[in-house]
Amino acid sequence: MNSSLVELGVPVTTAGGVTNPGPDRPGAVPAACDFSDPSLYLNRELAQIEFNFRVMAQAEDPRNPLLERLRFMCISCTNLDEFFEVRVAVLKHHHAFGEGQPRADAMAITEVLGLIRERALLLVEKQYAFWNQTLLPELEKEGIRFLTRDAWTVKQKRWLQGYFRNETLPVLSPLGLDPAHPFPRILNKSLTLAVVLEGRDAFGREGHMALLRAPRSLPRIIRLPDEIADGSTSFVFLSDLLHEFMDELFPGMHVKGSY
Structure with missing residues (x-):
């Protein structure tokens, strides 16, 4: 009976409360629709990347308040971190071990990973350009400065x-690198610097390279006291502080560079 009514174009409500709108009414699904057609589906991971571009578009919109624009940019950054921690990690696992169910979009994992890399690089480029070319100058106009070493x-x-000697230096422990030991694991989201050295350390060992990981207990942004901030609210990044006073961590040695 119900099938006959549907064929006549009469809406039918099932026992579960779901209404079939009939073949000629808005919302009707053509009987010949092939739901296995990959063109009907978006790739999940690529759609997530595009969402973060939309978040960045909110950051770039000058109609939004300045600090809201900063917040939107930070959201796009943390979203991208989480995306690689979860979605990209799952894809890499499936690719390495040949696991995972067939994908509705029919895209190969290698193809998806390649497109993710392409779009993620573009997104990060947009984030840095927006921070350096737009946000920093706009924040400075409002009396908020992020001071570089120069x-x-x-x-x-x-x-x-x-500040470095009293608050930072006591909790830092550089790790020397040498061929006799495996390369240490780099912690996720940690601030870790590679240091190129010249000379011998306190134990007479020839130094070439070292790693310096900043503990998470250290603030990544340091606010300067008002009396030396030249009338603004001034901040310094922890990474700049470490680069500037790196030689104090390696007495008797020459720091050729830190990266």
């Missing part, structure tokens, strides 16, 4: 050196 005054550098 912008430090003598007073600021003296205060930062004292």
